[in-house]
Amino acid sequence: MDALTRIGLVELAFGAVLGWAVAATMITPKLVERAGVRKPRRILQAHLDYVIMGIILIAVGLAVPGLPTWLAVAIVIGTWVNPTLFLPLAFSPRAATRPWFQVLSIVSFTLTSGGLVGAAVVGLLR
Template identity: 50%
Template sequence: MNVLIQVGLCLLAVGALLGWAVVLRLERPELLTRIGVRSPRRLLQMHLDYVVMGVILIAVGVALPDLAGWIRALLIAATIVNPILFLPLAFREQWSKALPYRVVTVLSFTAMSVGTVAAAVTGLGA
């Protein structure tokens, strides 16, 4: 099976499991507070983003099974990192202003942008 599809299925599974955090947010918010979560909506964002990223990888893997390795690498890295960027913000929103956070965010968004555009160009040329 294509590696993009495999990783996409794993991301969908992670997104599905994170749905439990959403349930906790609604049903037992004190449990999240107890472990230090200050912005539980960030967990909802992470849950949704992993589902979306999983679907993107599966779609690209199905549409472009022979995609160049460097494009696959960019897409995989970005689809794993982008959603996880919500996790530190669930504990402390101010971390979004920290230089390391901003550098990782820019690198991850750049990887996603370059990877998706390169995939589109490859697909249009096929």
């Protein structure tokens, strides 16, 4: 099994497990609030995005096995960082205004979109 597919399975599983945190935001909102979560909806967004990004990694790994390492690394970093960016927003909605967050977002989106375009090109040229 291709490394991209394996990493995608791990991300998919992580997203599934994060579903428990989503359930906690609905079942025990006071406990979640005491843990410092100010925007529980961001936990749901992260959960869904981890699942989606995991499926994307699995699909790319199966559709374009043996992708050049540099391209696979770009896609993996982007597809893990993108959903992770929702987590600081759950605790501090103002995180989105911070330069570190903005730079990380741009880098992550660039790695994801550029990497996926690159994977499409590699797949079409094979």
